[in-house]
Amino acid sequence: MPAPIITFKAGRCDVNNISSPWKVKPEPEPGYIYLYGEDDLVHFCWRKRNQHMDDAELDLVMVPSDGSFVPHEGPDYPQSAKTNGRIFVLKFVSSPERHLFWLQSKPQSRDGNPSYFSPRDRKIGDIVNRLLQGEEVNVTRELASVRNVDDRPDDDDEAMEDADAGQDTRGPRGSGSGGAGPGATGGDIREEGEGSREGGADGARAASNATTDAAAAVRNFLNSLQGQQGSGGLQQPRDVPYPFLNHLLPTSTTVSMVEAAPVEQLDTMMSFLPPAVIVLGSGESTDPEPSAAAVEAAKASMSIDEKRTLLKKVLRSPQFYQALGGLTMALRDGGLPSIAEALGVRVDNGGLIPGGSMPLGGGEAIKAFVDGVKKTVREEQR
Numbered sequence: 001m002p003a004p005i006i007t008f009k010a011g012r013c014d015v016n017n018i019s020s021p022w023k024v025k026p027e028p029e030p031g032y033i034y035l036y037g038e039d040d041l042v043h044f045c046w047r048k049r050n051q052h053m054d055d056a057e058l059d060l061v062m063v064p065s066d067g068s069f070v071p072h073e074g075p076d077y078p079q080s081a082k083t084n085g086r087i088f089v090l091k092f093v094s095s096p097e098r099h100l101f102w103l104q105s106k107p108q109s110r111d112g113n114p115s116y117f118s119p120r121d122r123k124i125g126d127i128v129n130r131l132l133q134g135e136e137v138n139v140t141r142e143l144a145s146v147r148n149v150d151d152r153p154d155d156d157d158e159a160m161e162d163a164d165a166g167q168d169t170r171g172p173r174g175s176g177s178g179g180a181g182p183g184a185t186g187g188d189i190r191e192e193g194e195g196s197r198e199g200g201a202d203g204a205r206a207a208s209n210a211t212t213d214a215a216a217a218v219r220n221f222l223n224s225l226q227g228q229q230g231s232g233g234l235q236q237p238r239d240v241p242y243p244f245l246n247h248l249l250p251t252s253t254t255v256s257m258v259e260a261a262p263v264e265q266l267d268t269m270m271s272f273l274p275p276a277v278i279v280l281g282s283g284e285s286t287d288p289e290p291s292a293a294a295v296e297a298a299k300a301s302m303s304i305d306e307k308r309t310l311l312k313k314v315l316r317s318p319q320f321y322q323a324l325g326g327l328t329m330a331l332r333d334g335g336l337p338s339i340a341e342a343l344g345v346r347v348d349n350g351g352l353i354p355g356g357s358m359p360l361g362g363g364e365a366i367k368a369f370v371d372g373v374k375k376t377v378r379e380e381q382r
Contacts, residue, residue, distance in 0.1 A: 001036060001038075001053055001054050002036045002037060002038055003036065004034040004035060004036045004053070005034075005035045005036055005037060005042075005131065005137075005139060006034065006035055006124075006127060006128065006131070006139050007032050007033070007034040008032065008033055008034075008103070008124055009030070009031070009032060009033075009103065009104040009105050010031060010032065010033040010046070010088070010101040010102065010103050010104055011026055011027055011028070011029060011030065011031050011101065011102050011104050012026075012027050012029070012031065012046060012058075012099075012100070012101060013025065013026050013027065013087065013100035013101060013102055014026075014027055015098065015100055024087070024100055026085070026087075026102045029048055030048070030049045030104060031046055031047060031048050031049055031104070032046065032047055032049060033045070033046050033101060033128075034046075034047075034053070035128065035131055039251075039316040039317075040316070040317055040318050041061050041062065041063070041064075041316070041318055041321075042061075042062045042064075042131055042132060042134075043059055043060065043061055043062070044058075044059075044060045044062050044067070044069075044090065044128075044132070045058060045059045045060070046058040046101070058099070060090075061251070062132050063094075063246055063318070063321045063322075063325065064132070064133060064134030064318050064321070064322060065093070065132075065133050065134060065322075065325070066092055066093050066094050066132075066246075066325070067090060067091065067092050067093075067132040068090075068091050068092075068093075068129055068132060068133075069088055069089070069090050069091075069125055069128040069129045069132060070088065070089055070091065070125065070129065071086070071087070071088055071089075071117055071121075071122070071125055072086075072087035072088060072089050072100065073117070085102050085103070085114050085115065086102065086103045086114075086115065086116075086117055086121055087100055087101065087102050087103075088100070088101050088102075088103070088125055088128075094243070094244040094246070094247055094325075094328075095243075095247070096241075103121060108120060108121070119146040120143070120146045123142060123143060123145070123146045124143070126142075127139055127142055127143075134318060240362065240363040240364055240367070241363055242362075242363030242364075242366045242367045243366075244324070244325065244328045244366070245324040245325075245327055245328045245366065245370075246321045246324040246325050246328065248370065249324060251315060251316055254315040255312050255315055255316065258308055258311045258312050258315065259308065259312075261308075263304060266304065266307045266308065266311065267299075267307075269311055270299060270307055270310075270311070273310075273311075273314065275289075275290050275292075275294075275295045276289065276290060277310075277314065278290075278295055278298050278299060278310075279294055279295060279298045281298075281302070281306070281310035281313075282298035282299075282301050282302050282306070327339070328366060331365040331366050331369050332361055332362050332363075332365055332366065333361065334358075334359040334360075334361050334365075335359070335365075336351035336359050336360050336361075336365045336368060336369060337350055337351035337352060337359050339351075339369070340369065340372055344376065345369065345372045345373055345376050346372055346375055346376045346379070347368050347369060347371070347372035348368060348371070348372070351365070351368060351369075351372075
């Protein structure tokens with residue numbers, strides 16, 4: 001496993017969403033949150049402190065801008081429902097899933113207030129959040145810009161109590177007290193920081209040298225749809241939950257498909273790649289606008305293994321997942337009729353609301369698009 005970008009003390013919270021308000025119970029097991037980069041994607045991990053870094057109990061591959069890491073506070077958490085510690089929430093744009101963590105170092109406030117988020121606490125949360133957005137962050141320099149408010153060491157753990165923290169995000173929050181336990185603060189990256197890469201001058205994520213990305217074709221297609229969607233932004237009066245395209249096409253599925261694909265299928269998939277990606281992948285040229293002859297020559301020069309490697313690299317790239325996210329949002333915002341027509345996907349009722357002239361939106365549109373793809377493939381196979 002690559003060296004972590006940032007590591008700090010934190011424990012997990014068990015959330016009981018059956019009760020109302022939700023019950024949040026901090027788990028006493030000492031642990032670490034750490035992030036590392038692999039295949040141009042960031043992994044968000046949690047492990048027990050007596051375990052090796054490769055034995056993480058939680059290892060989430062984060063699509064850029066899909067996740068956020070924010071303090072458990074704000075207008076959704078009224079002052080009457082206090083917590084006796086600092087809790088961060090890992091949220092997702094594409095899913096209602098939530099992960100709650102409590103910071104496990106000594107409080108840093110002058111008066112000992114365990115609910116006080118110090119500048120250092122907030123900076124660590126901000127660094128993690130920015131990494132999840134796909135930004136490059138110099139962790140060492142960022143942390144050097146904030147200091148503790150006193151001279152007490154902040155890397156000792158505190159005991160904690162059961163919490164009655166209410167709902168973490170959506171919905172009303174109940175009154176009452178409780179929390180992550182006195183002194184449930186956190187943010188010490190020094191425990192593992194010296195052995196791990198804390199951002200570094202080269203940033204937290206490696207920059208790509210490619211002059212073009214795998215999402216060019218999808219991005220250009222979406223741009224061409226602008227102005228065609230006279231009903232852009234229209235949403236269903238009643239939305240239905242449905243996964244985003246980037247969740248329906250995880251790397252575990254797409255890469256396995258490429259590894260097992262016959263030569264004919266590999267060539268078909270290669271034909272959908274941007275020409276510059278094919279030429280660049282063959283090592284023949286770096287021309288951003290290669291000719292058709294150059295593209296064909298590049299394909300002919302590549303072995304089967306080289307084609308598989310290129311396709312797997314594209315499928316693992318953050319640009320591919322960003323493109324899927326962009327296509328998902330275009331579908332949700334009323335672009336289903338135009339997109340389906342342009343791609344030759346046969347969707348029911350032309351992608352319009354049954355009995356109306358407005359396009360489907362939200363989860364209904366994604367579901368109709370996926371169902372249309374399945375239907376089109378079956379008809380063509382016949």
